[in-house]
Amino acid sequence: MHCNDPACVAACLTQAMHKTNEGAVIWRGQKCMGCRYCMVSCPYDIPKFEYFSSNPKIQKCTMCFENRSSRERFPLVWKTARMRLLCSEPEGILSMRPEKDLRTADVYIDQIYGEHEAGGTGWL
Numbered sequence: 001m002h003c004n005d006p007a008c009v010a011a012c013l014t015q016a017m018h019k020t021n022e023g024a025v026i027w028r029g030q031k032c033m034g035c036r037y038c039m040v041s042c043p044y045d046i047p048k049f050e051y052f053s054s055n056p057k058i059q060k061c062t063m064c065f066e067n068r069s070s071r072e073r074f075p076l077v078w079k080t081a082r083m084r085l086l087c088s089e090p091e092g093i094l095s096m097r098p099e100k101d102l103r104t105a106d107v108y109i110d111q112i113y114g115e116h117e118a119g120g121t122g123w124l
Contacts, residue, residue, distance in 0.1 A: 002023055003119060011037040028059045046060050
């Protein structure tokens with residue numbers, strides 16, 4: 001999840017959590033003071049702290065921001081066909097919404113998590 005208006009960025013006192021112009025929410029370790037407010041504030045429970053590391057970091061998907069060139073629009077993992085479904089712009093995933101199966105209509109929830117929750121996300 002890379003929120004349109006990320007709570008983790010708003011909660012970060014040192015601006016270690018940062019939303020890039022490309023839409024990725026990244027963690028910058030050199031600015032982090034270790035308070036973990038980003039973890040507490042995230043409605044999706046995405047940032048994770050390495051509790052058992054001698055040099056702990058906050059872990060989360062950065063959309064391969066640090067490894068992409070300025071010409072690449074999508075994360076490196078997106079190049080595999082399977083990951084195109086898991087890491088895509090909302091329009092792409094919403095267009096693949098399945099038809100409702102009448103046999104399971106009573107248990108089917110016609111919703112894609114992250115579409116509207118917490119203001120929506122720029123990537124699903």
